[in-house]
Amino acid sequence: MIVATKQLFAHAYGKYAVGAYNINNLEQIMGLFKGCIDSQAPFIIQLSKGARSYANKQMLEAMIRTAEEIFPEAIFAVHLDHGDEQTCYECIESGFYSSVMIDASHSPFEENVAITKRVVDAAHAKGISVEAELGMLGGVEEHVQVDEKNACLTDPDEALEFVKQSGCDSLACAIGTSHGAYKFSGGQGIHFDRVKAIQDLLPGFPLVMHGSSSVPQDEVERINAAGGELKGAKGVDTAQYLPAAKLGVCKVNIDTDGRLVWTRVHREFFKEQPGNFDFRTPGKIFMAEYAKFIASRNELLGSAGEL
Numbered sequence: 001m002i003v004a005t006k007q008l009f010a011h012a013y014g015k016y017a018v019g020a021y022n023i024n025n026l027e028q029i030m031g032l033f034k035g036c037i038d039s040q041a042p043f044i045i046q047l048s049k050g051a052r053s054y055a056n057k058q059m060l061e062a063m064i065r066t067a068e069e070i071f072p073e074a075i076f077a078v079h080l081d082h083g084d085e086q087t088c089y090e091c092i093e094s095g096f097y098s099s100v101m102i103d104a105s106h107s108p109f110e111e112n113v114a115i116t117k118r119v120v121d122a123a124h125a126k127g128i129s130v131e132a133e134l135g136m137l138g139g140v141e142e143h144v145q146v147d148e149k150n151a152c153l154t155d156p157d158e159a160l161e162f163v164k165q166s167g168c169d170s171l172a173c174a175i176g177t178s179h180g181a182y183k184f185s186g187g188q189g190i191h192f193d194r195v196k197a198i199q200d201l202l203p204g205f206p207l208v209m210h211g212s213s214s215v216p217q218d219e220v221e222r223i224n225a226a227g228g229e230l231k232g233a234k235g236v237d238t239a240q241y242l243p244a245a246k247l248g249v250c251k252v253n254i255d256t257d258g259r260l261v262w263t264r265v266h267r268e269f270f271k272e273q274p275g276n277f278d279f280r281t282p283g284k285i286f287m288a289e290y291a292k293f294i295a296s297r298n299e300l301l302g303s304a305g306e307l
């Protein structure tokens, strides 16, 4: 059943984090739902602009609504990931989304507030909640490449002011993570002191952690052994998920790790069976492996068993 994102956050706050998984195709949707049922976890299914264009937004909606029927026990929210203002309005109008993210984090503070506030007004009129972003994560974000020295952690005083002025319902903060498979070239993980400082000023307010993939090293090794070339790929320590959740991080975004599972399964399959061209065989393996991966993440996030 599709529920309000707010409802998931209220249940999770300070105890566990809800996994927010990006999906782009049928196999991911099937694996995601199965993994969340197997681990008895509520979850957020998130669609990026890229996903809405790749798989067609109508097709994605139809597949998710059908998955809702196939898996009647599933409790989940549907979220727009990294939206621009126009895409936010489109999703708000569609009536399908539980929440949208307006990402104006690359604009100056005042402009970020103004854009976010416009989206909040439109969303709240329809009972939809809004995630906004303040600060700059390293890595590639919305086609903007931010190098590590220009990435800046969210300032707690600014976060308080931003939430007050914009009226957003949750805030994506830059706390040391970055998007993609190449995080922390400087060896830095989550800045817990920063998360705590933000939570201290915004008690009870849901924080969101982007760039949360762990980039499992055995996955990277298997991909490379099967012909891949991922050099120096590195991610978040999964042991840091729960401590972050206890500090108010209610939503943990994971995309890259799912892509790695896909790449490993398909590279290994076609390396071992070079004569095979029935894509349903690796597709089936992927669905099972992705379900296993999702269940394992829900365990680490503490959302497993919370259905």
Ligand code: G3H
Binding pocket: 022, 048, 049, 050, 051, 081, 082, 141, 142, 179, 255, 256
């Ligand atoms: O933060 C970006 C997400 O990982 C979505 O990636 O825009 O390539 O679909 P995408």
Ligand code: 13P
Binding pocket: 022, 081, 082, 178, 179, 180, 181, 209, 210, 211, 212, 213, 214, 253, 254, 255, 256, 257
């Ligand atoms: P990863 O690239 O670490 O999976 O982050 C995904 C994300 O933040 C989506 O918004």
Ligand code: NA
Binding pocket: 103, 104, 105, 106, 133, 137, 141
């Ligand atoms: Na951003």
Ligand code: ZN
Binding pocket: 082, 179, 210, 211, 253
């Ligand atoms: Zn993100």
